Amino acid sequence: MTVGSIAVRYAKALLTFVDETGKAEEVYREALKLKDTWMAVSALQTAMNNPLLAPAKKSALIEEALGGKITAEFRRFVRLVLHERRENMLLFMLTSYIGLYRKQKNINVGSLITATPASPAVIERIRKMVTDQTKGTAEFTAKVDPNIWGGFIFQLGTYRLDASLAHQIQLVRKQFVEKNRSIR
Template sequence: MDTGLIARRYARALADFAEPKGEMKRVAEEAEAFIEAYNGSMELREVLTSPVLTADAKLDVVRKAFDHELSASFEGFLRLVIRHHREKWLCFMLPAFVGIYKQRCGIVDMTLTTAAEVDGDFVNRLSAQVGTVTHSREVRVHRKVDPSLIGGFRFRIDDRLLDASIATQLRRVEQKLGRLPERKI
């Protein structure tokens, strides 16, 4: 059974169901919260995959995990998945849905890693440039500081990485030159 195919079909069905109802953004937020809870809680994973619990009991546990009432689209989706015994694939379905949501709404996630803090003006200019190049309506910037870069920056957009760090440039020079033998003076 192709897990990726199942996940994409369910994700697309959720998107096609939620979009005309105007619930895409809310469902995406609920999906991201669910993913975080699912990844962070072994108990939630055990409850969802338990063969002993009924579908209604599993859905009750999921409802209690949220501090608000779930959207009709998301709750209906969870009910469908659980009743068809596909809950073990939720960890693939929901990220696939979030990807579809971002694609349909023109949202791009960008991770900017620098050796030191950079000012907001630089980040805003870079974000605007990324938005122009990717034809995106919204660029979400996630900033990280990693002193091991020495200088420069790295930024990742989806599966593309631009590495303009000093550490990487030094590694490349070292690889090209090879390890030089130490000289005795």
């Protein structure tokens, strides 16, 4: 079996289990937090992939990565993964669970990149527009990147709207070069 199919099986089982117990949202938040921590802290990745480290220590590391607060359902899932010696696939399982949960709850993920910080009113207006258009909820991050010089870049799923000044200048430059090449 491939890593992807194993991860999806575990993720589906976790989603079914937490749906029955009514803890799907809490486990979703824990999965997001653990995934972010896993990606940010390379020592956690190394420890989880260390075959000499006892499963109890690995479980304690995961609880510590989540701030010591963990639902019983997520703790049970982690223990199952560790018992089955699948901890090297835990990140893939978390990613699969997050994707399945978002699909089930119709959560759209996106990002807004601006040259200067966007006001909370603008962010809320964009969130409302996305919610109205997609008939679901919107989860997106607002980032500041001074390299775009002005305007914004909005991405939602596979849709990308690049209205940045840097992109507009790049388009004008490209058109100018193409026009001047045809003059020769």
